Amino acid sequence: MRATVLVRPKPGILDPQGAAVESSLRQLGFPVGDARVGRVVDLEVEATDPTVARSEVERMCEQLLANPLIESYEIELEDGR
């Protein structure tokens, strides 16, 4: 099963990358605000049961993919049909 993990800097955490992207977008004429830059991790997991797959990916997030002090994560599952 395909899993996508979205990792974001937690609200309130200084995100200089997001600020730089926002300022570049504004220079291009896009009136955007509060841009934040995170990370995407795409994975193929062996589990076919979504509950099992999700709990496995959650463990991955807790142990490695995100640092809970500064980042939040979101898991999306998609069975690869």
Next chain:
Amino acid sequence: MTENAPRVGVVTFPGSNDDRDALQALGRLGAEPAAVWHAAERLPDVAAIVLPGGFSYGDYLRCGAIARFSPAMRAVAEFAADGGPVLGICNGFQILCEAGLLPGALRPNASLAFVCRDVRLRVERTDTLFTALCEPGDTLTIPVKHGEGCWFADDELLEELEAKGQIVLRYEENPNGSVADVAGVVNGEGNVMGLMPHPEHAVDPLLGSTDGALILGGLMAAARERASVAV
């Protein structure tokens, strides 16, 4: 191991690049430095450990996030749990934070610029192993060179660390946006310290400062103490 030349291990990860400087600096200060490869499951007979600067595993994912799972880090965690003195410099600091051996996390510099210059550091405590050679009120000149040295702790954690006196070094002029100007912290037990500045680059007057010798000397004194107890 002689009592005067404590054996200090320096762990090299793939992508470490200040390991040799650390070995060299420790040797010049009178230690017997020992190189430790990241794949080593057991540490050699050392009385202190340095995790050097660099870009372990290319800083992939987050700085230090991958190095913390190396076999040598399991051994370092055991060594630290046994009271062994451990000093993490720059990337070594990042690894210790990722490993949960030190509080907080290191984020990209607020300026997004890589900073490489001497900074002045205020010594907040002289009663730690690592700052025992400093005088109260000392300011040290030691260089930084990092892109991700912005130490972060949330309000609650910072308050706790301040109350417990775990903030050991602060920048006089903050080069990276770190919370409360923090440049170096110790763990609750006081035997693990991490700092972004590089003491191993400040041990020779030719390079502008020898203040780094105070920090490394503190580590070496702690190593001597540990070695003499172990005998």
